[in-house]
Amino acid sequence: MDLTPTEEEREFRARLREWLAKVLPELPAKPSPDDWPGRRAYDAGWQRRLYDAGYAGLHWPVDAGGQGAGPTRHLIFLEETERAGAPYVGANFVGLLHAGPTIAAEGTAEQRARWLPPVLRGDEVWCQGFSEPGAGSDLAALRTRAVRDGDEYVVTGSKIWTSHAEVADWCELLVRTTPVDADTPKHRGITWLAMPMDAPGVTVRPLRTLAGSTEFAEMFLDEVRIPVGHRVGAEDDGWRVTMVTLSFERGTAFVGEVVACRRTLGELARTAKANGRWDDPVVRRALGRLHGEFGALWRLTQWNVGESERSGGVPGTGGSVFKLAYSHARQELYDVAALVLGAGSLALDEEWVLDRLSSLSYTIAAGTSQIQRNIVAERILGLPKGR
Amino acid sequence: MDFQPTEEQRDLRAGVRGLLAARYGREALRASVESEVCVDRDLWRRLGDAGFFALRLPEAEGGVGLGLPEAVLVFEEAGRALVPGPLVATHLAAGTVPGAAAGTAVVTASDLDGSLVAHWGEADAVLGLPGFASTPAEPVRSADPLTPLHRVASAPVPGAHRDEGALLTAALQVGSALRTLELAVRYAGEREQFGRPIGAFQAVKHLCAEMLVRAEVARTAVYAAAVTGDPGETAAAKLLADEAAVRNARDCLQVHGGMGFTWEADVHLHLKRAWVRAEQWRTAAEAEELLATDLLEGAV
Ligand SMILES: Cc1cc2nc3c(=O)[nH]c(=O)nc-3n(C[C@H](O)[C@H](O)[C@H](O)COP(=O)(O)OP(=O)(O)OC[C@H]3O[C@@H](n4cnc5c(N)ncnc54)[C@H](O)[C@@H]3O)c2cc1C
Numbered sequence: 001m002d003l004t005p006t007e008e009e010r011e012f013r014a015r016l017r018e019w020l021a022k023v024l025p026e027l028p029a030k031p032s033p034d035d036w037p038g039r040r041a042y043d044a045g046w047q048r049r050l051y052d053a054g055y056a057g058l059h060w061p062v063d064a065g066g067q068g069a070g071p072t073r074h075l076i077f078l079e080e081t082e083r084a085g086a087p088y089v090g091a092n093f094v095g096l097l098h099a100g101p102t103i104a105a106e107g108t109a110e111q112r113a114r115w116l117p118p119v120l121r122g123d124e125v126w127c128q129g130f131s132e133p134g135a136g137s138d139l140a141a142l143r144t145r146a147v148r149d150g151d152e153y154v155v156t157g158s159k160i161w162t163s164h165a166e167v168a169d170w171c172e173l174l175v176r177t178t179p180v181d182a183d184t185p186k187h188r189g190i191t192w193l194a195m196p197m198d199a200p201g202v203t204v205r206p207l208r209t210l211a212g213s214t215e216f217a218e219m220f221l222d223e224v225r226i227p228v229g230h231r232v233g234a235e236d237d238g239w240r241v242t243m244v245t246l247s248f249e250r251g252t253a254f255v256g257e258v259v260a261c262r263r264t265l266g267e268l269a270r271t272a273k274a275n276g277r278w279d280d281p282v283v284r285r286a287l288g289r290l291h292g293e294f295g296a297l298w299r300l301t302q303w304n305v306g307e308s309e310r311s312g313g314v315p316g317t318g319g320s321v322f323k324l325a326y327s328h329a330r331q332e333l334y335d336v337a338a339l340v341l342g343a344g345s346l347a348l349d350e351e352w353v354l355d356r357l358s359s360l361s362y363t364i365a366a367g368t369s370q371i372q373r374n375i376v377a378e379r380i381l382g383l384p385k386g387r
Numbered sequence: 388m389d390f391q392p393t394e395e396q397r398d399l400r401a402g403v404r405g406l407l408a409a410r411y412g413r414e415a416l417r418a419s420v421e422s423e424v425c426v427d428r429d430l431w432r433r434l435g436d437a438g439f440f441a442l443r444l445p446e447a448e449g450g451v452g453l454g455l456p457e458a459v460l461v462f463e464e465a466g467r468a469l470v471p472g473p474l475v476a477t478h479l480a481a482g483t484v485p486g487a488a489a490g491t492a493v494v495t496a497s498d499l500d501g502s503l504v505a506h507w508g509e510a511d512a513v514l515g516l517p518g519f520a521s522t523p524a525e526p527v528r529s530a531d532p533l534t535p536l537h538r539v540a541s542a543p544v545p546g547a548h549r550d551e552g553a554l555l556t557a558a559l560q561v562g563s564a565l566r567t568l569e570l571a572v573r574y575a576g577e578r579e580q581f582g583r584p585i586g587a588f589q590a591v592k593h594l595c596a597e598m599l600v601r602a603e604v605a606r607t608a609v610y611a612a613a614v615t616g617d618p619g620e621t622a623a624a625k626l627l628a629d630e631a632a633v634r635n636a637r638d639c640l641q642v643h644g645g646m647g648f649t650w651e652a653d654v655h656l657h658l659k660r661a662w663v664r665a666e667q668w669r670t671a672a673e674a675e676e677l678l679a680t681d682l683l684e685g686a687v
Contacts, residue, residue: 001392001456003614009388072388269683278683285672288679292623296608299390299620303607306391324600373596374589381572381595386587 003302005076013076016055020084023049027087033354034213036091040125040167043090047122056120057100064104065116071305075255082259089256091164095119095126098248099172102192106241107232115170115194127168129159129195129219130242136161137371139174140186140239144221146175146193148228153177153193155201155224161365165204165217171195173226174242177235190238192245194230201225211357212348246367247319254326254362255301261333262294264352272340286336293329297322317379320372327362327369334359390610392460399453400460406437407468416469416653425533426472426493426509435490439465439474440481444488450481455551455613459558463606466562466632469656471533473506475555475667476514479548484512497542498552498667503527505663507537515545531659550621552668557609557621557628560664563657564602564631567639570654571595574643591642598635605631619681622674629671632661 005013027046031038050056059074060066089096100119103111118124135141144157155175162171171194178189195202201224206214233241269287272278304318334356338345345353363369377383392400410430419425434440442458444450458478465474476496477487486492495506496514504513508526513519524537545552572595575586585591605627612620636658640647647654665671 001396001610001614002389003611005388265682266685269679273683281676284679285675287682288675288677289626291619291678291682292608292626292674293604295620295623296604296611296627299611300604300607302388302390303610306389310391318603321600321603324596325604370589370593373593376596376599377586377592381568381599383572383575383586383592383595384584386583386589386592 009072009076012073013080016077016080017084019053019055020080020086023053024084024086030087033211036164036166036214040091040164043087043092044122044125046087046090047092047096047120051121056122057096057116060100060116060120061104063109064100064112065120066104071309072302075302075305078256079259082256082263085263088260091125091167092119092122094128094164094168094172095124095170098245099126099128099170099194101248102172102241102245103194103232105244106192110229111194111232124169125164125167126170126172127162127165127197128245129162129165129171129173131161132158133160137368139242140190142174142176142190144173144175145179146177146191146226148177149225151228152225153191153228153231155193155195155221155226157221159219159221161207161216162204162219163216165197165219166206166214168197171197171219172245174238177238187239189236190242191235192232192238192241193226194232195221195224195226199224199226209358210360211354213354215358254323254366257330258294258297258301258326261330262291262298264337264355265291265294265333268337268340275340277340277342283336283339286339290329290333290336293325294333297326297329300325317375320367320375321380323366324369324372324376330359330362390614392456392610396457396460399457400464403437403439403461403464404467406433407464407470411468411470413653416656419471420532420656423532423535425535426506428493430470431472431477431493432490434470434474435488440478440490441488442478444482448482449488455554455616456610458555459609459613462555462558463562463565463609466559467566469533469563469566469653469660471660473510474559475552478555479552480512480514484514486511496545496548496552497539498545499542500666500670502538502540502542503536504539504542505529505534505536505667507539508535514548515543529663531656531663533656534660534663549668550616550618553625553674554609554612554621556664556667557605557612557624560625560628560632560661561602561606561609563661564598564605564628564635567632567635567654567657568595568598568602571598571635571639571642574646578644585642594638594642598638601627601631601634619678622669622677622681625669626671626674626678629661629665633658633665636661 031042057066058069058077059071062068100116103115132142146153146155173193173195175191175193176189177191180186201222203220204217206217209215272283277283300322337352378385438451441450442453446452473495477494480494481488484492484494487494492511493509494512494514495510497504507524524539527536527538529536575591576584578585608624608627612624640654643652646652
């Protein structure tokens with residue numbers, strides 16, 4: 001057990017800190033949360049700067065266009081960028097944090113060369129077409145059909161809750177290539193495809209979130225033709241590939257946000273001191289408690305990263321443990337923020353009020369808390385399957 | 388940086404686990420409850436021989452020369468086995484109270500707020516309180532059958548050892564939380580109702596999953612505090628470990644149903660001990676206040 005940085009890690013941190021101090025003041029103003037094209041341009045611009053400075057895809061394998069750095073360096077990157085208040089991955093979330101890593105792990109050399117560099121450069125944005133109106137938690141119940149026609153799949157069906165679909169170029173799409181019948185378990189017969197969002201037959205209809213924004217969308221697919229070469233993994237083997245994607249999504253995709261929460265907590269403490277709420281021991285103690293909890297979650301992240309490094313790179317079920325603890329702590333954080341701000345917490349023009357609203361999604365998106373608990377109970381604790 | 392335990396650290400932990408399994412298994416635990424002899428002097432000496440108390444004493448002073456990370460690993464094992472007695476105070480006394488390092492002396496501390504002191508009647512010394520034998524003390528019936536209490540007129544909390552005492556106590560709590568999780572999972576896999584193991588029911592499964600989450604978060608907090616020695620991290624470790632131990636014991640009791648409410652099941656022993664430890668060295672309120680100050684001062 002050792003948490004002291006190596007000389008190399010110290011140097012990396014110092015260099016990054018210096019670079020951030022130079023580039024952050026040069027960034028354009030943040031677009032409004034509802035302006036998706038503006039947000040995409042902003043996020044892509046930031047990604048491009050990272051790329052040019054050699055900070056893109058730090059922990060991606062070198063043959064996938066990454067820097068091949070160890071996960072510890074990636075953690076330092078997340079810590080420093082958050083501490084400095086740098087932009088978050090935003091529209092690049094899916095490409096950088098799970099579609100990209102999945103293609104790096106499961107794609108052919110050709111596929112890696114085609115799709116990964118543009119993600120790293122910020123040129124192409126990805127979205128995730130997994131959920132359907134009838135298949136959320138029960139993802140394997142998906143019904144969007146793909147029928148083989150020569151060198152193409154012809155895809156028909158619909159997807160829902162697709163984040164960033166409005167501005168995405170590519171979609172990691174799950175389709176059913178073999179219909180379910182009495183003999184095939186529904187997990188078989190699923191295939192993982194990369195779908196260009198501008199293909200004929202794709203219609204995107206934005207959905208309004210409870211925060212008032214159009215964060216996600218519904219997608220209608222009407223005989224969309226996707227080349228067979230866009231398939232990652234074998235036909236009907238998509239469930240296994242999906243598990244790789246989900247392990248990245250649950251295991252590492254939220255890591256950077258822990259640092260963001262710690263920063264928010266510090267700001268809240270200062271606000272409470274300024275507005276007098278700090279004198280209320282209930283408020284003070286709640287802040288102290290969350291400070292302890294988020295500190296522990298950051299350490300849990302370092303622990304999990306060490307573990308996945310030892311076991312070959314794909315995050316394990318420890319990601320579900322982290323996601324459960326983190327998603328609930330994040331919601332508590334914003335409830336305590338409301339305690340600090342009192343009626344001020346009703347003013348929508350405050351950025352953190354929007355964050356409070358969006359925090360409500362964390363116990364649902366990427367697998368609900370109930371589903372995570374099932375995973376922990378069955379796969380880690382070995383309890384019997386059941387209902 | 389590699390936060391995972393080293394091979395030597397794993398071996399050390401396995402060694403202590405083996406020793407405790409052989410010397411303080413379930414029968415020994417139940418025998419101490421029956422006999423009301425909480426501190427088993429022979430076990431105490433064996434722990435001393437194994438280096439449990441002298442673990443952090445420099446080799447030049449006859450110790451093992453290891454640090455807090457190793458100490459929390461072995462205390463976690465003692466918490467898992469629910470070893471009674473003032474383990475933390477005796478460990479802290481190694482090097483200052485004769486016999487503590489070797490386990491030939493039993494040393495307690497007035498680490499509870501107020502006037503209650505644990506194991507007063509069984510101790511040879513009280514940390515930081517010379518001449519304690521002449522101090523008037525009155526026995527008090529204790530909620531935990533394995534932690535006898537005395538009421539003492541003046542019992543100052545030994546400030547110098549507060550952080551280390553809190554951290555080692557947190558490690559005991561984590562061990563207990565992991566143990567009650569194991570007990571719950573085992574029972575959930577064995578006990579059948581409605582024609583299937585109760586662990587197949589989601590309501591039960593989810594209780595167990597939450598137990599794991601609590602224990603894992605607390606465990607990393609304890610390990611991290613042991614590595615950094617940071618007072619804020621130590622306070623967080625105590626806070627989270629107290630909660631993990633108390634709430635896991637409760638959930639374990641719930642999973643055991645009526646059986647959980649009996650004297651025969653071990654669950655109540657874990658719960659009562661967790662309550663005692665939550666009051667030792669640093670309470671939740673103190674930890675939260677300390678963390679709040681830490682936050683405001685921008686230690687992040
Ligand atoms: C902000 C946001 C962004 C999202 N982005 C994307 C995206 O980009 N791409 C994508 O594909 N999907 C996305 N999702 C979808 C997300 O993955 C699903 O919402 C989630 O998996 C839950 O599915 P559902 O909404 O159909 O709820 P349901 O599955 O209908 O669940 C409803 C309730 O029933 C409970 N439940 C269901 N099954 C069980 C069970 N077996 N045991 C116990 N309880 C159960 C759930 O926990 C929940 O409380 C997003 C969701 C949100 C909120």
